[in-house]
Amino acid sequence: MGRTSDAKEKIISAAQTLIELRGYSALGVAEICKTAGVPKGSFYYFFESKEALALAVIDEHWAAQERDWTRILNSDAEPLQRLRRLFQETEAAQLAGQQTCGTVSGCLFGNLTLEMSNQTEAIRKRLQEIFDAQVDMVETVVAEALEGGEVAVADTRDAARSVVAQLEGQVLFAKLYNNTSQLSVLWANCLALLGARVPQEQAARA
Amino acid sequence: MGRTSDAKEKIISAAQTLIELRGYSALGVAEICKTAGVPKGSFYYFFESKEALALAVIDEHWAAQERDWTRILNSDAEPLQRLRRLFQETEAAQLAGQQTCGTVSGCLFGNLTLEMSNQTEAIRKRLQEIFDAQVDMVETVVAEALEGGEVAVADTRDAARSVVAQLEGQVLFAKLYNNTSQLSVLWANCLALLGARVPQEQAARA
Known part of the structure; x- marks a missing residue:
């Protein structure tokens, strides 16, 4: 549970930083996960879509x-x-x-x-x-x-x-x-x- | 010359409409050319890059x-x-x-x-x-x-x-x-x- 929430938080935090720097459309899920330091596979465990992530951010x-x-x-x-x-x-x-x-x-x-x-x-x-x-x-x-x-x-x-x-x-x-x-x-x-x-x-x- | 300027204008006009609707990052050159009704190959005849097109728009x-x-x-x-x-x-x-x-x-x-x-x-x-x-x-x-x-x-x-x-x-x-x-x-x-x-x-x- 601890690690799971941690990965989700890392994705949200990385996405917020990247969105502030470059906007939403320019970003891809792979880049967000790389910045967050989490495996790309875990993204869709937490978020249905990039839009769902944007709403979380x-x-x-x-x-x-x-x-x-x-x-x-x-x-x-x-x-x-x-x-x-x-x-x-x-x-x-x-x-x-x-x-x-x-x-x-x-x-x-x-x-x-x-x-x-x-x-x-x-x-x-x-x-x-x-x-x-x-x-x-x-x-x-x-x-x-x-x-x-x-x-x-x-x-x-x-x-x-x-x-x-x-x-x-x-x-x-x-x-x-x-x-x-x-x-x-x-x-x-x-x-x-x-x-x-x-x-x-x-x-x-x- | 007439047709050349026409194609360039069509690209700029299509790009403006698309940028107004969806922003810049979300657009690709292929989509812009399709909307403009010009062959994709002609894009780089007129514009060095998507950024150059944005400046023209x-x-x-x-x-x-x-x-x-x-x-x-x-x-x-x-x-x-x-x-x-x-x-x-x-x-x-x-x-x-x-x-x-x-x-x-x-x-x-x-x-x-x-x-x-x-x-x-x-x-x-x-x-x-x-x-x-x-x-x-x-x-x-x-x-x-x-x-x-x-x-x-x-x-x-x-x-x-x-x-x-x-x-x-x-x-x-x-x-x-x-x-x-x-x-x-x-x-x-x-x-x-x-x-x-x-x-x-x-x-x-x-």
Whole structure:
């Protein structure tokens, strides 16, 4: 049992690394197993297909990211400060990835959305659920900020979706230019998108 | 000569359609030639490699989009109205694509950025040039709006990049949910990001 789970975990971990580096379509099962250091025969013992593996990679990555987002967005800090923390940690994580791999790998969910969502409905559906969950979490914080009179938004859902869209767009640029420094604008842009009542100078200093 | 150019154009056009549907890595030269209706042997007469074809597809797509963006962003309309027009035409183009193919194909440059930029430096560089050019064009309009006192931005470059990032992020969602309606928020979000002096109600009606 110990060794079995271990092989499955090794396959998922190798696949995640390879997908972050090169996307999904470019990968073959043989290469994944070689990187994982497991016999190719064992792949289909754990996974019905490469698509099933991709779903497992997505789920595992989201389980970890959901824990992080929950810790940050459900904290006791002021609502807008929680969002600020989310951007800071996102920038730090992209920078850490760049220092490890040499390149900014971007957001796994964004990457797979643009590569895969029109190809397999199972992956599209899973990615929709994840982005829905992200927008839900941000929306809860925006609604709290709205109640506290800190922001002025007409529709908390649209506002939360726009904050996440800005995050995805800026992470796309961080990947394209292999440079995370532009992510520092996320906080000021979030305040602008939310019509936040924070003096410009404070936003600029943040 | 007529027939030669025709075959090359057919390959580029087939590749563009297939890349929009399924990305780059998932495609093979044989499939592209079959879709184009040209003999496989002719591929390497026109293109050194699949990567060379991808660059030709990118260039041809940008040539057309650059014409559109120039027409819209260099028009005689008020600066902010030109940006509004850009979002309207982007939404209309994504909707037209959905009506033709059944799915929102998103932005070819954004798709290839997330799929390919960490894999081939030639493609990364070309995509950087294109996004630089897009940001340049938006920045010129933002600078005009700033001069006219219509917006309040600290840095026109950051502001223009954020407007394009918001566009890419929302187009990503349009593709993921196969729904272009969310793109209607682009205008209000652009005004917010630029600190535009436009009454909220006017932005909401727009």
